[in-house]
Amino acid sequence: MARKASYTGADIQVLEGLEPVRKRPAMYIGGTDSAGYHHLLWEIIDNSVDEVINGFASKIEVRLHKDGRTVTVVDDGRGIPADVMPKYKKPALEIILTTLHSGGKFDKESYLHSGGLHGVGASVVNALSSALVAEVRRDGKRHEQTYSRGKATSKLKVVGPCRGSGTTITFEPDPEVFGPKLAFDSLLIRDRLEARSYLHRGMTVVFRDETVSPAAEVAYRHEGGIAEYIQRLIAERGKPLVPPGSAPFYRAHENGTRLEVALAWTEATDEHVRSYVNGIPTGNGGTHEAGLRSGVVKAVRNYIETHGLTPKGVTLTAEDIREGLVVILSTYVIDPQFQGQTKGRLNNPEVAGQVDNAVRPALEKWLNDNQTVAEAVVARITLAARAREASRAASQAVVRKTAVSHRLNLPGKLADCASTDPSESELFLVEGDSAGGSAKQGRDRRTQAILPLRGKVLNAEQASTEKVVGNKELQDIVSALGCGLGPSFDLAKLRYGKVFLLMDADSDGHHIATLLLTFFYRHLRPLIHNGSVYIAQPPLYRIDIGKDTYWALDEEDRDRIVRKNGKGNAKPNIMRFKGLGEMTADELKTTTLDPRKRLSLKVMVDNELETDRVINDLLGKDVSARFKFIMERASTVQELDV
Numbered sequence: 318m319a320r321k322a323s324y325t326g327a328d329i330q331v332l333e334g335l336e337p338v339r340k341r342p343a344m345y346i347g348g349t350d351s352a353g354y355h356h357l358l359w360e361i362i363d364n365s366v367d368e369v370i371n372g373f374a375s376k377i378e379v380r381l382h383k384d385g386r387t388v389t390v391v392d393d394g395r396g397i398p399a400d401v402m403p404k405y406k407k408p409a410l411e412i413i414l415t416t417l418h419s420g421g422k423f424d425k426e427s428y429l430h431s432g433g434l435h436g437v438g439a440s441v442v443n444a445l446s447s448a449l450v451a452e453v454r455r456d457g458k459r460h461e462q463t464y465s466r467g468k469a470t471s472k473l474k475v476v477g478p479c480r481g482s483g484t485t486i487t488f489e490p491d492p493e494v495f496g497p498k499l500a501f502d503s504l505l506i507r508d509r510l511e512a513r514s515y516l517h518r519g520m521t522v523v524f525r526d527e528t529v530s531p532a533a534e535v536a537y538r539h540e541g542g543i544a545e546y547i548q549r550l551i552a553e554r555g556k557p558l559v560p561p562g563s564a565p566f567y568r569a570h571e572n573g574t575r576l577e578v579a580l581a582w583t584e585a586t587d588e589h590v591r592s593y594v595n596g597i598p599t600g601n602g603g604t605h606e607a608g609l610r611s612g613v614v615k616a617v618r619n620y621i622e623t624h625g626l627t628p629k630g631v632t633l634t635a636e637d638i639r640e641g642l643v644v645i646l647s648t649y650v651i652d653p654q655f656q657g658q659t660k661g662r663l664n665n666p667e668v669a670g671q672v673d674n675a676v677r678p679a680l681e682k683w684l685n686d687n688q689t690v691a692e693a694v695v696a697r698i699t700l701a702a703r704a705r706e707a708s709r710a711a712s713q714a715v716v717r718k719t720a721v722s723h724r725l726n727l728p729g730k731l732a733d734c735a736s737t738d739p740s741e742s743e744l745f746l747v748e749g750d751s752a753g754g755s756a757k758q759g760r761d762r763r764t765q766a767i768l769p770l771r772g773k774v775l776n777a778e779q780a781s782t783e784k785v786v787g788n789k790e791l792q793d794i795v796s797a798l799g800c801g802l803g804p805s806f807d808l809a810k811l812r813y814g815k816v817f818l819l820m821d822a823d824s825d826g827h828h829i830a831t832l833l834l835t836f837f838y839r840h841l842r843p844l845i846h847n848g849s850v851y852i853a854q855p856p857l858y859r860i861d862i863g864k865d866t867y868w869a870l871d872e873e874d875r876d877r878i879v880r881k882n883g884k885g886n887a888k889p890n891i892m893r894f895k896g897l898g899e900m901t902a903d904e905l906k907t908t909t910l911d912p913r914k915r916l917s918l919k920v921m922v923d924n925e926l927e928t929d930r931v932i933n934d935l936l937g938k939d940v941s942a943r944f945k946f947i948m949e950r951a952s953t954v955q956e957l958d959v
Contacts (some may be wrong), residue, residue: 335415335444335467342494344873345441350927354490354499357445358506360438361390361486366513366596368394369520370649374483378523379510385500385528387448389487396455396482399473408473410451414443414464439486443467445494452476452485466491503528507535515539515546516596516647543567543645547579551643556585559641560693568679574671575649578609580642580680582694588639592646594653594663603663605648608672614638615673616680621695623685628699637702648672654881728793732757732767744797744813745853745910746770748820748829751898752905756819759906766813768797773829777836778936791836798841808843816844817917819853819909821896822870834920835936838928845920854916855897855909861890868908870916 338345346353346360358379368374374394381388398409405412417440443449444467453460459479463471490499503526514522514537525534539545544567551558551565558565558581565581592599592606599605614635621627654664684691727733730753736742744766747753753769760767775788782803785791795802799812818833820826830852837850844850856868858875862882869875879889894900900908909915922928 335417335440338417338441338444339467339494342441342445346445349495351499351502351924354495355501355505357442357488357490358388358390358501359509360442361488362510362513363597364439365390365392365394365484366517366520368392369517370596375519376521376523377510377513378525379506380525381501381503381506381528383527384489385503387487387489388501389485391483391485393481393483396453397451397484399453399455399458399460408462410453410460410462410473411469414439414449414451414462415467415469416440440467442486442488445491446488447491447493449486449488452487454479454481454483454485466493511537512546512598513596515541515543515549516593518542543577543579543647547581547643547645550589550591550645551581551583554583554585554589554643556583556641558583559697560690563687563690563693565643566680566683568676568683570675570679572675574668574675576605576672576675577647578644578676580613580644582697583641583643584697585641585643588636588642588644590642590644590646592644592648594648594650594655596647597655599655599663601662604665604667604669605646605650605663605672608669609644609646609676610635610639611669612673612676613642613644613680616677616684617694617698619677619681620684620691624688626692626695628702631699631702631706633698633702634705637698637705640701641697646672728768728796730769731793731797732760734761734766735763739811739814742766742813743815743817744768745817745819746794746833747897748826749896749898752819752821752896752900755897755900755902755905756910758902759904759910761910765910766797768793770794770829773825774832774836776832776936777839778932779938782840785836785840794836795841798844800841800844802840806841806843808847811844811849814849815851816849817851817853819855819897822855822857822894823896826896831936835932837920838922838932845922848919848921850920852918852920853909854918855894855900855905857894859892859894859904861892863887 342349346356365374365377374392376393378391379388397413400409401407402409402412443464447465449464451462457478458475459477460473461476462469462473507524510522510524514520518540522537523534525532547565565579567579569577590606592602594605617638650665650668655662734742741764743764745756747756747767747769750769753767756767770790774790775785777785786802800810801807818830820830837845854870857871858869860867860869860875860878867878867882869878875891883889897905907914
C-alpha cells in the first residue's frame with residue numbers, strides 16, 4: 318500500500334469513546350480467538366464475584382442461551398448505580414458501560430479486594446458485543462438499558478418493581494469482531510464456575526445450559542473451599558498421595574496478607590500449581606507463586622536440617638523438593654498489578670515476601686506436627702534427587718555423547734555452554750552479530766549458549782524442504798540443536814532443554830520471530846509440543862527515576878511505571894532501545910537472560926488446524942488472504958521510527 322508523502326495534522330486520528338477497543342481488541346482481551354471470546358464472559362463474572370468477595374452477594378447465575386452465543390450473568394449484589402452523575406448528566410450505569418477507566422474500584426471505599434482494577438472490563442465487553450442488555454435491581458425498582466457495539470441504544474428506564482438487589486447482564490459477542498463461527502464452550506464455562514465456587518466458600522453458583530434439550534442446570538456450593546478443591550484435583554490427576562491416605566496441608570492466613578493455600582506431595586513427576594489473585598486465575602504465575610515456592614522450599618529444608626535427615630551423597634535442589642507437589646493458592650491483594658488486562662500474571666514485588674512469610678512457618682509447623690507424613694515426604698524428595706542425579710549421569714554418558722564428541726561439526730559462530738546436561742542448558746537464537754556479542758558477554762557461560770543469526774531467515778512456509786535443508790542459517794540452528802530434521806528427528810538428541818528466540822522488540826524483530834516460529838512449527842514441531850521453545854521478552858524502554866531503574870516492555874508498560882513511580886520533582890529519564898545491540902551486556906543479562914528476573918513466553922499450540930490456517934494465510938504463497946488481512950488493519954497501523 319503506497320504511503321502519502323505529506324504528513325500533516327489532518328493525518329492524525331483521535332479514537333474516542335470505545336473506538337480504541339474495537340480497533341485493537343487484542344490489547345484488551347488478548348485476541349479475537351476463542352480465548353478472547355470467553356474472556357468477555359470472565360470479565361462480567363469477575364464483576365459479580367467482586368460483589369461476593371466484598372460481602373455484598375452470595376449467588377451468581379450464568380445462563381447460556383440456545384444459540385450458544387448469547388449469555389446472561391445474574392448476581393444478587395448491590396446493583397450497579399443507576400442514578401444520574403451530575404458532571405456527565407448521564408446515569409452511572411451508562412458511564413460505566415460506555416467509558417473506559419470508569420468504575421467504583423479505583424479507591425478502596427466500595428471494594429477492598431477486587432479482580433477488576435482498570436475500570437475497563439464492562440465497557441470492553443459492551444464495545445465488543447453486537448447487543449447488550451443491562452438490568453439493575455435497586456431501591457425497589459428494576460432499571461433496564463440496551464446497548465450495541467459500545468453505544469447506548471435506549472434511555473435508562475424503570476421497567477417495573479423488584480425485590481432485593483443485583484445486576485443482570487445479557488450480551489452477544491460481536492461476529493464482526495470474532496467471526497460468525499465462534500460460540501461459547503459450555504464445558505469450559507462450567508469448569509470455570511465450579512472452580513470459583515471452591516475459591517469462595519458460601520457462594521452459590523448456578524449454570525444453566527440451554528444449548529441442549531432439555532436444558533441442563535447445575536448448582537455449585539462448596540463449604541470446604543480449597544481444602545475440598547485440592548482433594549478433587551489430586552483425584553483428577555490420578556497420582557497417589559505421599560504417604561497414601563494422608564491429609565493435605567491447608568492454611569488460611571488473615572494477618573496482613575489474606576490468603577488460602579492447600580498443598581500435598583504426590584507420586585507425580587511434575588509440579589502442579591493453580592493460583593488465583595482476588596478470585597482471578599493467574600495461569601502465568603507471578604510473584605505470589607514465587608513466594609509460595611520459596612516458602613515451601615525453606616520450610617522443607619529447615620525441617621530436614623532440624624531433624625538431621627540430610628541424605629548422603631546427593632544434593633537436594635529446589636526442584637527435587639517441589640517434584641510431585643500439587644498446590645492451590647488463593648491470595649487477596651488490595652492493589653494488584655497484573656501484566657495486561659487479561660490478568661494472567663501478578664507483578665507486585667511485595668507479595669512474594671508476604672506469601673513466603675505466611676507459608677513457611679505454617680508448613681514447617683505442620684511438618685513437625687505430622688512427622689510420619691513429613692518423613693515420607695523427605696524420602697520421596699530424596700528419591701527424586703537420586704533419580705535426577707542418575708538421569709543426569711546417563712544423559713551425559715549417552716544422550717549427548719555424540720554431540721559433545723563432535724563439537725567440530727557445530728556452527729562456528731555458536732558460543733556453546735560448558736554444561737552437557739540438556740535439562741539445564743539453554744540456547745538463545747539472537748538477531749544480529751551486535752546483539753549476539755552483548756548476549757555472549759552477559760550470559761551464564763555454564764548453561765547458556767548463543768547463536769547469532771544474520772538478517773531475516775528463510776520463509777519455511779513457502780520454501781521446499783530441500784531449500785530449508787540447504788539454507789545456511791536454518792542449517793546452523795539444526796546443527797546446534799543436535800536433534801536432526803524431518804525423518805531423522807530424534808528428541809532424545811536435543812542438546813538444549815530450552816530454546817529462546819531473542820529478537821529486537823520492534824516490527825522487524827517480530828517478523829524474524831514469526832519466520833523462526835514458522836520454521837519450528839513446520840519442521841521441528843515436536844520441540845513445541847515438548848514445551849522447549851520460548852520467546853524472550855526484552856524491554857523496549859529503560860526508565861530511570863532518581864536512583865531507581867525500571868524496565869518497560871512497551872509504551873503502556875512505560876506509562877504505567879512513570880505514573881506509579883514518579884517522585885515529586887524527579888523527572889523520569891526514558892531511553893528507548895532501537896535494538897538489542899544498544900543494550901549493554903549487564904542490561905541484557907538483568908532483563909532478558911537471568912532466569913531469576915527475565916520474562917519469556919512459552920510457545921504452545923492449542924488448535925493445530927487454526928494455527929495451520931493462520932500461518933498459511935500470513936506466510937503462504939497465496940497473497941489474497943494476506944492482502945485482505947493487511948487492508949483490514951492498515952488504518953490502525955502506526956510505524957514509529959525513533
